[in-house]
Amino acid sequence: MSNHIFFWIAYTLYFFLSGFITTPEKFTQIHHIFQNVIISVLEIIACFYLLLYRIFPETLPTKKYQLLFFSLITLAVICSVGNAFVIYFYRAIIHEKFNFYRSCTVGLNNLYLSIHFALAYWFATNFIQNVREQSKAELQKNMLEKSILEAELSSLKNQIxxxxxxxxxxxxxxxxxxxxxxxxxxxxxxxxxxxxxxxENNNEGKVSLIKEIQYIKNYVAIQQIQFDGKLNVELEIIGNIHYRRIHPLTISPLIENTFKNGVLNDIQCPVSIWIETQANNLFLTITYKRKIGISEKYIFDDLMDVRRRLYIGYFNNHFIKFEHTDCNQKIFLKLSL
The missing domain is CATH 1.10.287 (Helix Hairpins)
Incomplete structure (x- = not known):
């Protein structure tokens, strides 16, 4: 609202000067200035913000034109009658004649100006916002297309x-x-x-969640074989993982990153991998102790490709969070499958 202050100051001055130039004899007394300028400008400002922030947002986007028409009629009655009452009491104070018809006309004229200002501002701001959103969507589309091309090129280079x-x-x-x-x-x-x-994939590029989890279990099993079963790793699966699909290798890179940067044989601080499904959501929580010399920034940067893959595959349907302590690391991921 502060952005409109200069506009209303300029408009008030214009209103005052136009009235002064056309009818200077009316401005010889202070009460005429109050009547012809201050009251009208205040009424226009009140109607402007009521239209802009209440009536138009609730009617124009949803095409509720009947409600819009009823609201404008109600506002017209309030403006005309309200302006008449204000002028009536003001004229009673200064002992001048009161013209009910003229006062109502002034109120309707103020509403008429408010509607013009509010409509112009409404369509201008919506046009600018739509242009910005289209530009943002186009930029995201270009980034996505570029990422897909890079992924295809990488796949061709590494194809076996x-x-x-x-x-x-x-x-x-x-x-x-x-x-x-x-x-x-x-x-x-x-x-x-x-x-x-x-x-393993389907036409949508997704696989069964069971197979993604089985891949994780196989990965953990190979690591256990490599280290003679001395790894202290806890893997827990909760909920129904059947009949759900996921983009392949979505959560497994987080497990691989854990084995890369975590202490795997600490009895006091085991590696905990917790996977749970609720409705159409998947929750993954990983807790482990970081190796000496591994910083939080290194882990964050090391997962850049994972976070990028999540953005491409799930966009706004995912949430990932990293928590750090002196030596411990926690990763939380939520996916809408």
């Missing part, structure tokens, strides 16, 4: 023939099975993880 990969892993599994169960199990887990990353 799936059949060659699966056949090689099956061969390694068969060779390792007689020699080491640990090695053969690792190869099998790796084969399942690779199959998920290069094959």
């Amino acid at each position: 023939n799936p059949h060659f990969l699966y056949n090689s892993l099956n061969f390694l599994y068969a060779q390792a099975l007689p020699m080491s169960k640990k090695l053969s199990d690792s190869v099998m887990l790796l084969a399942e993880m690779m199959r998920y990353t290069v094959k």
Whole structure:
């Protein structure tokens, strides 16, 4: 509202000077100035803000034209009768004649000017806002298209023939099975993880949430095999994970980041991975102890690609939060599936 102060000051001066130039004899007395300028300007300002912030926002966007018409008629009656009462009491004080018809006409004229000002301001501000929103949407669209092209280019650069990969892993599994169960199990887990990353998706680019969680379980299992089961990692799944779909590798990079930057064998501070589904929402909470020398900024920057992927895949349908203490790290993620 402070942005309008200069406008109303200029308008009042204009109103005053125009009245003074056209009918200077009316401005020889202070009470005429009050009557012809102050009262009208105050009435116009009141109607302007009432129209701009109450009537127009509740009627024009929703096309409630009947309510708009009724509101304008009601406001016209209030302005005409209200102006007449004010002038009547004012004229009674200074002992001058009172013209009811003229006072009502002045009130309607003030409302007429208010409607013009409010409509002009309303459409101008909405036009500017629409232009800004279109520019913002176009910018976001260009960024999204650029990100998709970069992802496609990266996918082409890193593309591996799936059949060659699966056949090689099956061969390694068969060779390792007689020699080491640990090695053969690792190869099998790796084969399942690779199959998920290069094959499993649907036309929307989504996969079953069960398969994303199974990928996480396989990742944790491989890590446990690598460190002889000495890792202190707690993985808990709560809620119904069936019949829900998710963009592949959405939450698993957060787990990988945890294993990269966290202390995994601390009995006093285990790595806690908690996944819960409620209605169409997925909640992921990861708590772990950071390695010595790993800063909060490093973790935040290290997850730049993850946060970018979340923005592209879920836009406003996700929320991610990082909490830091002296040596502990907590990551919270909420997704609307």
